[in-house]
Amino acid sequence: MLVELAVADAYGAGFEYADPAYVTRHNTLAGYVRNPVHPRLGPGRYTDDAQMTLALAELLVSGRPWTREAVAEAFVTAFHRDPRQGYARGFQAFLEGVRSGEEFLARIRPDSDKSGAAMRAAPLGLLPTPADVLHHTDVQARVTHDTPDGVAAARAAALAVHYCRFGLGPVAGVGAWIADRLGSPVWARPWSGPVGAKGVMSVRAALTALAAGGSQSAVLRACVAFTGDVDTVATVALAAASWSAEIDADLPPVLVEGLENGPYGRDHLAAVDAQLP
Structure with a gap:
């Protein structure tokens, strides 16, 4: 899962908020592209979506208590050992200025309803019960996105992974199942445009692409074709799609092999993935 979602993040990063005509022309899965809006994001490099997901995955497999303090410390550690582009400018400056989880919690204003808590929630979907998933997701979400929509989007993203991992129904029914679990019909409504x-936007788009099924390549292209914040859409969707028995695992080798493979790149992601529940 971690490799697939990092591929999705890195591929989507080439198209984030790019002109729709550019997206249409280059969204071919033939390789990574440099984002014309954010050219400092190198092709094949994952962004904050995958880095923060990795932080939570490493915390989960460590067996340490799942607390706000531990979550914040994981975020600080992941960023400072491997600083990278892709974070929102203000949050990146915030991370650069804190050196511990304690300092993070003392200074953060967790009032966002954007997609940060949802984009990183995938590993928590592997926990054995929906109650476990929701508890762990809520703790991490409220560290930075302690708003109704911020938490709800993270819950929906994690539950999508849980639904696919445990084969709880046809992939086309993922949105309806989440809507029933969370008591909100919004998750069953297809996204367009x-x-x-906002986190709710990214997760609804991801669920729409995921529910269409077919193959991982088809899901990835569909995510990017929405335009806008597509690296987050793709990260959420491919995390779940990687577990679905209905969705062919056909990501092009050029994307898998072209994903960065430094100290925290493809091989490290695969090693952490092997330890997840």
């Missing part, structure tokens, strides 16, 4: 920064 560009995706903004």
Whole structure:
């Protein structure tokens, strides 16, 4: 799962908020592209979506208590050992200025309803029961996104992974199942058009692409075709799609092999993945 979602993040990063005509022309899965809006994001490099997901995955497999303090410390550690582009400018400056989880919690204003808590929630979907998933997701979400929509989007993203991992129904029914679990019909409503920064937008778009099924390549292209905040859409969707027995695992080798493979790249992601529940 971690490799697939990192591929999705890195591929989607080439198209985040790019002109729709550019997306249409280059969204071919033939390789990574450099984002014309954010050219400092190198092709094949994952962004904050995958880095923060990795932080939570490493915390989960460590066996340490799942607390706000531990979550914050994991975020600080992941960023400072491997600083990278892709974070929102203000949050990146915030991370650069804190050196511990304690300092993070003392200084953060967790009032966002954007997609940060949802984009990183995938590993928590592997926990054995929906109650476990929701508890762990809520703790991590409220560290930075302690708002109704911020938490709900993270819950929906994690539950999508849980639904696919445990084969709880046909992939086309994922949105309806989540809507029933969370008591909100919004998750069963298909998304269309560009995706903004709000977490609910990204997760609804991801569920729409996921529910269409077919193959991982088809899901990835569909995520990017929405335009807007597509790296987050793709990260959420491919995390779940990687577990679905109905969705062919056909990501092009050029994307898998072209994903960065430094100290925290493809091989490290695969090693952590092997330890997840």
